[in-house]
Amino acid sequence: MSEVYSVELENIVKRFGNVVAVDHVSLKIKENEFFSLLGPSGCGKTTTLRIIAGLEEPDEGLVKLYGKDVTDVPTHKRNIGMVFQHLALFPHMNVFENIAFGLKMRKLPREEIKREVKKILEIVKLEGLEDRRVNQLSGGQQQRVALARALVINPEVLLLDEPLGALDLKIRQHMMVELKNIQKKVKTTFIYVTHDQTEAMTMSDRIAIMKDGRVQQVDTPLGVYYKPSNMFVASFIGEAVNLIEGEIRENGIVNTSIGTVCCPEQSIIGKVAVMIRPEVVEINEKIHGVDNIFKGVVQAAIFKGSYIEYRVDIGGITFIAHKHGEGSLGKIYQPGATVEIGWKKNSSLIIPIQT
Amino acid sequence: MGFTDELLRYVRKNVGVKVALLLAPPLIFLAIWFYTPFLIVGLYSFDMVNIYREIMFTPSLVHYSRVLSWTGASGIFLRSLYFAGVTVLLCLLIGYPVAYYISFKVKKYKDMYIILFIIPFWVSFLIRTYAMMGLLDERSFFNTILLSLAIIDSPIRIMYTDIAVILVMVYDYLVMMVLPLYANLEKLDKTLLEAASTLGAGPVRTFLRVTLPLSMPGIMAGFLLVFIPSVGEFVIPELVGGPNNYMVGNIIYEIFMGARHWWIGSALSILFIAFILSLVIIYIRGVGERGLAI
Amino acid sequence: MKVTKSFLKIFTIIVFLFLYSPIIAMLVFSFNESKSLAVFTNFSLKWYEKVITNPDVWRALYNSFWVGAVVTAASLILGLMMAMAVTRYSFTGKTILESFILIPIIIPEIAESLSLMMMYIFLNMPLGPVTVIIGHIAFDISYATVVMRARMVGYDRSIEEAARTLGANELQTFFRITLPTLYPAILAAGLLAFTLSFDDLIKTLFTTGPGFKTLPLVIWSYAARGGVSPELNSLSSFALSISFLFAVFRLRTERRMGR
Numbered sequence: 001m002s003e004v005y006s007v008e009l010e011n012i013v014k015r016f017g018n019v020v021a022v023d024h025v026s027l028k029i030k031e032n033e034f035f036s037l038l039g040p041s042g043c044g045k046t047t048t049l050r051i052i053a054g055l056e057e058p059d060e061g062l063v064k065l066y067g068k069d070v071t072d073v074p075t076h077k078r079n080i081g082m083v084f085q086h087l088a089l090f091p092h093m094n095v096f097e098n099i100a101f102g103l104k105m106r107k108l109p110r111e112e113i114k115r116e117v118k119k120i121l122e123i124v125k126l127e128g129l130e131d132r133r134v135n136q137l138s139g140g141q142q143q144r145v146a147l148a149r150a151l152v153i154n155p156e157v158l159l160l161d162e163p164l165g166a167l168d169l170k171i172r173q174h175m176m177v178e179l180k181n182i183q184k185k186v187k188t189t190f191i192y193v194t195h196d197q198t199e200a201m202t203m204s205d206r207i208a209i210m211k212d213g214r215v216q217q218v219d220t221p222l223g224v225y226y227k228p229s230n231m232f233v234a235s236f237i238g239e240a241v242n243l244i245e246g247e248i249r250e251n252g253i254v255n256t257s258i259g260t261v262c263c264p265e266q267s268i269i270g271k272v273a274v275m276i277r278p279e280v281v282e283i284n285e286k287i288h289g290v291d292n293i294f295k296g297v298v299q300a301a302i303f304k305g306s307y308i309e310y311r312v313d314i315g316g317i318t319f320i321a322h323k324h325g326e327g328s329l330g331k332i333y334q335p336g337a338t339v340e341i342g343w344k345k346n347s348s349l350i351i352p353i354q355t
Numbered sequence: 356m357g358f359t360d361e362l363l364r365y366v367r368k369n370v371g372v373k374v375a376l377l378l379a380p381p382l383i384f385l386a387i388w389f390y391t392p393f394l395i396v397g398l399y400s401f402d403m404v405n406i407y408r409e410i411m412f413t414p415s416l417v418h419y420s421r422v423l424s425w426t427g428a429s430g431i432f433l434r435s436l437y438f439a440g441v442t443v444l445l446c447l448l449i450g451y452p453v454a455y456y457i458s459f460k461v462k463k464y465k466d467m468y469i470i471l472f473i474i475p476f477w478v479s480f481l482i483r484t485y486a487m488m489g490l491l492d493e494r495s496f497f498n499t500i501l502l503s504l505a506i507i508d509s510p511i512r513i514m515y516t517d518i519a520v521i522l523v524m525v526y527d528y529l530v531m532m533v534l535p536l537y538a539n540l541e542k543l544d545k546t547l548l549e550a551a552s553t554l555g556a557g558p559v560r561t562f563l564r565v566t567l568p569l570s571m572p573g574i575m576a577g578f579l580l581v582f583i584p585s586v587g588e589f590v591i592p593e594l595v596g597g598p599n600n601y602m603v604g605n606i607i608y609e610i611f612m613g614a615r616h617w618w619i620g621s622a623l624s625i626l627f628i629a630f631i632l633s634l635v636i637i638y639i640r641g642v643g644e645r646g647l648a649i
Numbered sequence: 650m651k652v653t654k655s656f657l658k659i660f661t662i663i664v665f666l667f668l669y670s671p672i673i674a675m676l677v678f679s680f681n682e683s684k685s686l687a688v689f690t691n692f693s694l695k696w697y698e699k700v701i702t703n704p705d706v707w708r709a710l711y712n713s714f715w716v717g718a719v720v721t722a723a724s725l726i727l728g729l730m731m732a733m734a735v736t737r738y739s740f741t742g743k744t745i746l747e748s749f750i751l752i753p754i755i756i757p758e759i760a761e762s763l764s765l766m767m768m769y770i771f772l773n774m775p776l777g778p779v780t781v782i783i784g785h786i787a788f789d790i791s792y793a794t795v796v797m798r799a800r801m802v803g804y805d806r807s808i809e810e811a812a813r814t815l816g817a818n819e820l821q822t823f824f825r826i827t828l829p830t831l832y833p834a835i836l837a838a839g840l841l842a843f844t845l846s847f848d849d850l851i852k853t854l855f856t857t858g859p860g861f862k863t864l865p866l867v868i869w870s871y872a873a874r875g876g877v878s879p880e881l882n883s884l885s886s887f888a889l890s891i892s893f894l895f896a897v898f899r900l901r902t903e904r905r906m907g908r
Binding site: 367370371373374377378380381382384385388389391392393395396399404408449452453455456457460470471472474475477478479480481482483485486487488489490492526529558583584586587589590593594604607608611612617620621624627628631632635 | 733755786794850877881885900
């Protein structure tokens with residue numbers, strides 16, 4: 001069965017003066033997928049989104065919506081919906097008029113518009129607020145009006161440009177769950193741009209990680225976390241990561257500055273980095289039963305709530321280990337203490353070093 | 356169908372076309388009705404138009420030399436500068452304390468004070484000037500009160516004197532000095548003054564070394580808004596001044612509406628416009644871009 | 650410090666008195682029965698009667714209003730076009746254009762007025778309402794542009810992009826989204842343009858034809874000829890009250906817009 005792609009980008013290039021904002025980006029986004037574009041500021045994710053919307057024209061490349069080439073089609077003729085970073089609610093209209101705008105443009109009869117607006121207000125849980133002026137609403141409510149306005153027109157694709165940035169942490173967490181539920185309910189492709197990996201990891205079916213205008217990796221959240229394809233993705237995703245460089249031989253043995261590290265067998269040889277996530281690293285006075293054990297001195301022990309982050313100096317390299325669970329009941333290693341850290345062979349991931 | 360689509364696409368993509376479409380009507384209008392008139396005045400001034408309104412390509416400076424050789428010319432220009440200068444100085448001396456008082460010393464209802472100050476200026480320039488005429492007239496109640504209080508023994512005849520012109524000019528232009536000053540003083544970071552006092556500066560020194568220098572942009576803006584229009588003032592000398600107090604504007608009016616000598620009038624006007632523009636340029640050079648941040 | 654404060658206070662009060670007394674005197678004496686400007690004998694409306702029954706006054710008032718309306722409409726449209734070009738796009742020559750916008754404000758009104766008159770004479774155009782209107786517009790466009798531009802600074806273009814994603818083409822976006830959102834700016838500019846036109850004397854003086862008078866022109870011809878007089882007091886008070894009402898209206902709409 002062939003996949004239906006709601007959005008396809010083929011070799012998109014966009015320049016602003018001398019800066020290449022989008023550098024040969026190609027993506028295939030599946031129907032009804034929650035797809036995120038994730039990366040640091042300036043990586044080109046917002047520009048890419050705007051190109052899909054038609055608000056920017058690419059210098060090279062094609063944009064396709066459900067197989068149809070829309071590169072030359074102006075924004076108001078593409079059937080997309082967009083939620084803007086600062087919401088862009090129409091200040092001179094109330095909630096009802098804002099949401100009804102797109103339906104009015106499509107010349108729907110008044111009765112139908114009323115019905116559709118009512119329906120969408122229920123979905124975003126804002127019933128009864130039709131007559132409010134938009135500046136009388138809270139941040140979270142305004143958020144949902146922007147969402148409702150874009151969804152009520154039944155777009156083929158919904159584009160979201162960092163919509164949760166201005167909200168408080170708790171509301172943001174709540175909205176992430178809401179957004180995911182709404183997406184499942186309305187069965188529309190969501191393309192979500194953010195620099196916050198928690199948002200991307202929580203809600204997405206797949207994530208495209210971008211840097212300097214190029215796509216670094218496209219994969220599921222699990223995939224980018226446990227199998228990053230390069231150093232950038234490995235250090236960008238996740239709270240912390242250990243990356244040790246070395247030379248790999250056959251059998252998965254890597255020679256590094258701190259000694260030999262055992263990794264799963266690979267066919268690659270040459271210069272690589274070994275990635276070990278802090279949560280799989282054990283820390284104790286003496287460790288047994290794992291393939292990689294190293295001795296080191298504790299530099300810092302930082303209490304992070306649900307876990308303690310240890311920074312251990314091993315032969316000049318700072319190793320990060322996260323110890324979950326024990327808190328004040330367990331033992332806390334003080335700076336200066338000698339400890340051993342260890343991890344299983346299969347917890348090491350080999351990342352080829354790109355030049 | 357295809358052609359309009361192509362056209363729309365071209366316009367959408369092309370910023371230059373959009374800008375050109377937006378600017379064309381206003382710029383064309385101004386080119387015809389604002390700038391071309393100056394061109395025509397220029398032509399007249401260089402004697403390139405004859406009495407049959409035909410353009411002759413024989414420029415000559417005869418009208419300019421007539422204007423410049425007229426002994427009264429420099430006197431009129433100097434008097435205009437003098438009136439404008441005194442006006443702006445008085446506006447500053449009167450306006451600054453008022454702006455300072457409202458901005459710094461009034462705690463509540465600052466807005467109301469400023470609006471009360473502005474209300475007289477909602478009245479048109481002409482009516483304000485006329486109202487002042489009423490006070491300056493020797494039959495006015497102002498004179499009557501002074502007479503009856505025996506402060507003076509004959510009515511003060513201020514009308515048709517230099518003082519009258521300057522007085523009315525200050526009256527009419529005061530707001531143009533106070534508003535920029537007030538805006539500037541309002542934006543002043545008051546914590547700077549507190550910092551100065553913690554460093555040992557008393558109120559006078561704080562004013563001279565902190566407040567005054569920081570209010571320079573406002574002073575400059577006020578200067579520009581009062582001085583430049585004052586030099587070209589016409590209404591006030593015409594109403595409250597006599598031929599002894601005439602400024603450049605009045606002479607120009609006489610030549611155009613009285614004598615109807617288009618050529619000399621044009622030469623004088625061009626000289627006058629050049630005069631004003633050079634004042635503005637001197638101002639810009641002396642003060643830099645900051646002075647224009649009204 | 651206290652001394653300074655009292656001094657400043659007294660100074661300010663004196664200045665306020667200075668500002669208000671001519672106008673109040675004029676208003677008061679317009680109700681005076683006798684011709685005197687010094688002594689108030691009796692309350693009387695006879696001077697106002699003379700003003701109100703003068704057909705010239707009403708015609709002039711009517712002219713001032715409709716000229717003002719036409720000038721305001723034209724200045725707003727042309728000024729909005731310039732303001733939009735300058736605030737939305739960057740293009741070569743933009744800074745020069747921005748300076749050019751200020752030129753009509755800098756050059757003395759008398760120079761502008763007589764130049765325009767010269768052009769009319771040169772082109773053999775009959776002077777009348779049309780020539781007056783053109784003169785006002787040429788002047789007001791710059792003011793309208795400057796005011797609108799100042800208030801368009803914080804304008805968020807993303808609402809227009811939002812409208813486009815919802816299916817509105819450029820024209821629909823402009824009329825349904827842009828214009829309503831810019832309404833406060835347009836209103837402020839319009840009120841200013843109308844006031845400038847309504848109160849204008851110098852431009853009108855030079856560009857008007859026989860028989861076409863605006864209210865300031867009527868006041869001017871009386872004042873220049875006869876000086877201070879009770880009828881003129883009443884006429885000026887009458888004109889003043891119109892400007893004043895207008896300014897109050899302006900203030901209240903600005904307040905309501907929540908500047």
